[in-house]
Amino acid sequence: MKSLRIAILGTGNVAWHLASTFENQGHVINHVYDRDINKAEKFALDYFNASTSDSLDLSEINAHLFIMALSDDSIEEVAQTLQLPSGSTLVHTSGTVPLNSLGYAQTHNIGVFYPLQTFSKGKSLDFTDIPICIEGESDETIELLRNLANSISHSVHLLNSNQRKVIHLSAVFACNFTNHMFTISKGILESNDLDFDILKPLIVETLNKSFDISPENAQTGPAKRGDMETLDSQFESLSNDPSVAEIYQLVSQNIIDFYQD
């Protein structure tokens, strides 16, 4: 595709990863906005062609695309005061904020460019396999975002705001909750002078198996086997932490019910 001139609003992890990936693929970051001008200037050091600002009047910035990589709860407010050149396109990068939160912006070319990944500061990620979920109000916007997404990833998905919400909810279970299960597991081990490291090979192989044969076919453990003796004894052993015991009981029961159906 042709090279795009891109303005980035925000200087956090998502902004950092997107901007460097875009430039690596031949696009040009030509402006960086942050309400803290020092952050904008520091960020812009990596981008030879980038001007900076802490003002939301960006009507003089000659960019094809303005990307809001801001926190979810500031997107709608910023969109309301933002001034853009006519004919430009505005997108946000959030998994949860609906497209119409950009409806107040002074442009009709609005969309979403949501990379479905967790980003850490300073740790480069290869975008090739990262799903990019796009949404646009017009066919032209969709086409622009699809081309941009294809230029950095081979996994591009046109999703509406409701589908994006569903993905976000499913990620809460598959990522946030699994990570908290690790935290609980680590706590149980450490209160018995055991190290979480001992579980890592098992966790990795369980994940491999789950991906290979699908999670519902990979389930093991006392609840799957209906081994009531082990379930009772493990539940008892959690009596010093009632809320963890309740999680144990509820998830085990859900597994039992799932495999009885």
Place this chain on the structure above:
Amino acid sequence: MKSLRIAILGTGNVAWHLASTFENQGHVINHVYDRDINKAEKFALDYFNASTSDSLDLSEINAHLFIMALSDDSIEEVAQTLQLPSGSTLVHTSGTVPLNSLGYAQTHNIGVFYPLQTFSKGKSLDFTDIPICIEGESDETIELLRNLANSISHSVHLLNSNQRKVIHLSAVFACNFTNHMFTISKGILESNDLDFDILKPLIVETLNKSFDISPENAQTGPAKRGDMETLDSQFESLSNDPSVAEIYQLVSQNIIDFYQD
């Protein structure tokens, strides 16, 4: 270490993986027991020196070590009727069965040789990183098991029966429950015509981050942020499946409480 002559009781996944790994490291599988003689004979085809039986009188079998790779609930019963040559050592491979379940066996050399891993039929695993948890009634047995474990893995842990129980419980959270979270997540996606594959890069990166900086430092998501609006809206969207909604609420609350402390 010197090469050991090993008899295997059972022909399931654990037996298959252990036997082939032991032979690869220079030990000799010289007998295979299964209550179904056909299974024992089929298993023994891979082992040139192995005789077979479906009888629990193994007093004539000239092995240093007898390994029971049997289902948890048959271990104690089999140990009660088993006949072994005097001076031989008997171990089981279970994470949950206490050492003293072997107490009825006709030998004083009893122990546990528990590989902390999930095994799939026919899929070879490199044992080098697999933690081997050993336990023994005597120092001689511990020494024998430690040498055997060191010959196949560099992660060998001397644990008592209670510690093994703790590891098993922590693995229920870190492996069984996380896998069920994937199953729930997949169900949510599929009921909205979305594919579980879209989440896989995020799941892998979340796991990498959790291992890199420890799970309690890697937590993200609405509960961690205390984002009540998203929590309420996601809980509402689960109203068609009350037990999953209850899991959502309980785990979210546990995350909120954990990070408030």
